């Protein structure tokens with residue numbers, strides 16, 4: 397299935413705009429603040445039911461309006477069947493509400509999203525997955541695993557709730573006569589849910605380490621589990637009571653990403669990677685998201701690349717065009733020059749949109 401077209405109505409800075417999307421590659425060009433990222437967000441929104449910025453959802457509607465909608469057409473590549481999608485946005489007394497429609501029939505969010513194509517977004521801000529703290533890396537993996545496994549999502553919520561409760565009990569400290577029994581209850585919940593999280597994380601890391609190369613570059617990832625067990629809880633209790641925080645369990649797992657050079661030496665790109673090496677490391681994660689989603693859902697995901705070319709040299713830009721060849725892709729850039737490179741590296745058709 398591919399995205400054929402999208403119309404944005406009172407969405408972000410677009411009052412009313414229709415865009416056709418190429419089955420292979422669509423390149424959106426425009427100066428700063430023309431709406432390139434907003435258009436990508438519109439595509440993401442119609443396929444995921446949410447925006448991708450950390451802003452309040454009301455901000456998806458154009459300034460000073462209370463209603464907006466996005467319409468899109470998907471096409472089945474084989475039998476050419478068209479599906480019509482629509483999401484209405486309305487600001488009411490209780491904030492923003494969204495209504496989902498498939499073929500003009502109103503649907504619940506889950507049933508609307510169920511049969512759509514999945515999306516992988518790659519934007520410059522996501523470099524934080526590589527260059528910032530471990531908790532951001534953990535969040536990235538949690539979000540991805542939650543998006544493909546509802547059990548993971550549920551257990552993660554349970555785990556985090558239990559963790560907060562357990563920390564509260566640690567705060568009551570040495571004065572709590574019931575300490576052992578109370579902790580025991582939450583320990584069991586943490587072990588039960590945490591073990592599932594660790595198992596699924598381990599599986600995905602194994603997948604990543606079986607797909608290590610992009611072009612001539614090789615990456616690997618090391619997953620360091622913070623093992624969770626009753627014994628470890630007992631061992632660390634005294635220390636935990638002092639600092640009033642739970643020190644054991646997958647909320648403290650670590651992920652380290654390495655670039656492997658020709659002599660097989662490994663370099664941790666969080667600590668030592670250059671900016672472009674970090675970007676390629678992130679792209680390695682993203683390409684694997686694509687491949688994993690494709691094998692999981694048996695459908696090719698749509699790839700959205702927001703302004704990722706500006707910091708890459710010619711060779712790395714070429715490398716990215718070669719890798720995205722198989723997937724329907726929408727890119728944005730301020731550099732019209734990029735079309736030269738597209739003409740060189742891309743054998744299939746493409747369209748450009750000038751904003």
Ligand SMILES: Nc1ncnc2c1ncn2[C@@H]1O[C@H](COP(=O)(O)OP(=O)(O)OP(=O)(O)O)[C@@H](O)[C@H]1O
Pocket residue numbers: 407408409410426427428429430431432433434435455456457458459703730
């Ligand atoms: N709800 C909204 N209503 C109206 N305008 C908005 C809304 N939300 C964002 N904008 C504006 O839309 C404009 C385009 O934003 P966008 O992020 O898409 O730009 P861009 O083309 O990606 O620019 P850049 O090259 O700087 O990344 C900005 O001026 C932004 O302030």
Ligand SMILES: [Mg+2]
Pocket residue numbers: 432433434702703
């Ligand atoms: Mg932008």
